[in-house]
Amino acid sequence: MGQVYDVSNGEEYYGKKGSYSIFAGKDASRAFVTGCFSDASHLTHDLRGLSENQIEELKNWVKFYQESDKYFQVGTLELPEIVPDSPVPLPC
Template sequence: MAAQGIADAVQAYTGLSPAAAFTVLALMLATYLIVSTLFVAPDAAASAPAAHPKPPQQQEQGTEAEAEPEPFVPPFPDPVQVGEITLEQLRAYDGKDTAKSILIAIRGQVYDVSRGRLFYGPQGPYSLFAGRDASRALALMSFDLNDLTGDLEGLSPDELEVLQDWEEKFKERYPVVGHLPCEKATAGAQPDHEEEKA
């Protein structure tokens, strides 16, 4: 009886049959779980396997089970202050050299985004921004090589607000390790995409 009342309430509230409503709910939960695992901090992901107890068969085997290799987690260098850095020097920090940090400039501030190597490294979806001034591209939410510049001239207030949101996210997640010279951080900076044509 209670189950029928719940089924009637679900149908009245959602306009779907109970089976369809619960299927949609299950899909939403699965999607949430999958998407939320993409945003786990690298430190939490690295420590997660250690938090799980060993299966009983591994506990019985003792030292033999301990010899299993750990999953490979690519190391990233500790943030190093670079001070004032030119756009040309910044290009060397694009993530292709794993011994170097991955740096991105926004509004003249240089951020070490090495912790986000999965996003900004050579195979990442935002690798285009690595080693560049991404101010205009982030404001426009653009992957156009011509927008990889610090030139903010002609941007609308909404676009500048988008850039401000990106800048706040970077400040929360990544350390500032340097800055661009004043003349490069303002309007008039040219895109530095000549090497991409090669």
């Protein structure tokens, strides 16, 4: 959701060998709720087509990082606008 965290303290998760390394270095908000980690089209801030429940889940992840005492927000991203008639990522 455009927030940048220093997750160095979670290297076992987000480092090169971690199961969640796909979340490092990019805004992959969509994959947080679709679980489509190996589908590049989900490693995006494009939230079109997600359900209300999924948006709520995503907000819970935002809260998880905001409330963490391991991770610290270091910035925000200026995200490009999603082109309205571009294809919506397909479920994986």
